[in-house]
Amino acid sequence: TERSVQVKLVLLGEAAVGKSSIVLRFVSNEFQPNKEPTIGAAFLTQKCRLEDRVLRYEIWDTAGQERFHSLAPMYYRNAQAAVVVYDVTKASSLEKAKTWVKELQRQANPNIVIALAGNKIDLVNPSAPSTSSTPESEDEADDATATPGETAASGEPESLRQVPRDEAEAYAQEAGLLFFETSAKTGEGVVEIFTEIAKKIPID
Ligand code: GTP
Ligand code: MG
Numbered sequence: 788t789e790r791s792v793q794v795k796l797v798l799l800g801e802a803a804v805g806k807s808s809i810v811l812r813f814v815s816n817e818f819q820p821n822k823e824p825t826i827g828a829a830f831l832t833q834k835c836r837l838e839d840r841v842l843r844y845e846i847w848d849t850a851g852q853e854r855f856h857s858l859a860p861m862y863y864r865n866a867q868a869a870v871v872v873y874d875v876t877k878a879s880s881l882e883k884a885k886t887w888v889k890e891l892q893r894q895a896n897p898n899i900v901i902a903l904a905g906n907k908i909d910l911v912n913p914s915a916p917s918t919s920s921t922p923e924s925e926d927e928a929d930d931a932t933a934t935p936g937e938t939a940a941s942g943e944p945e946s947l948r949q950v951p952r953d954e955a956e957a958y959a960q961e962a963g964l965l966f967f968e969t970s971a972k973t974g975e976g977v978v979e980i981f982t983e984i985a986k987k988i989p990i991d
Pocket of ligand 2: 806807808823824825848849850851
């Protein structure tokens with residue numbers, strides 16, 4: 788018979804980074820473009836099948852609005868896993884994610900598996916640089932004639948990326964976190980968060 792372990796998982800992160808959208812993608816394979824903010828927290832479950840076992844995630848999707856911050860300990864207490872989400876198009880959301888990681892590392896279960904997820908990667912132009920090294924500026928004179936959302940040179944949509952992948956990944960490695968870039972909109976990277984966490988949950 789197949790083993791099915793229950794795993795309590797909590798999502799944390801600034802408001803509107805896409806926590807609920809990641810959960811909706813994982814649980815229902817759906818996306819809602821105008822998802823309403825979470826009030827308090829939402830509870831959902833989903834199975835996750837690995838080669839040798841099945842896990843049942845019990846997911847607490849918390850509200851990111853600051854007025855709900857004090858509720859968070861109720862949801863991360865006893866959690867075996869946490870997904871801390873930021874928005875790759877909003878640099879301040881990574882700073883907020885770092886404060887959540889610190890809080891988890893101080894207050895949560897010492898064996899908690901933490902994943903850092905940079906969401907909304909669909910808003911990033913794949914040809915735009917994803918490293919923090921600034922490319923030499925070119926054709927600056929053209930910028931004045933560029934349409935908002937487009938670069939004058941190529942007509943390609945301008946990348947909205949504010950958090951370089953290498954910077955976030957280096958932080959995650961230093962802090963001992965799993966790291967993903969995701970899009971709840973396209974589904975990119977979403978299942979991977981939950982399967983990679985599952986592989987790190989010890990079989991008891
Ligand atoms: P709170 O519940 O307030 O903490 O917010 P949240 O982190 O749960 O964010 P939510 O999932 O409600 O998403 C906020 C907005 O961003 C919604 O309009 C979503 O449709 C949008 N959104 C979420 N994920 C993505 C994504 O991957 N790409 C894009 N383009 N939009 C996204
Ligand atoms: Mg939400």
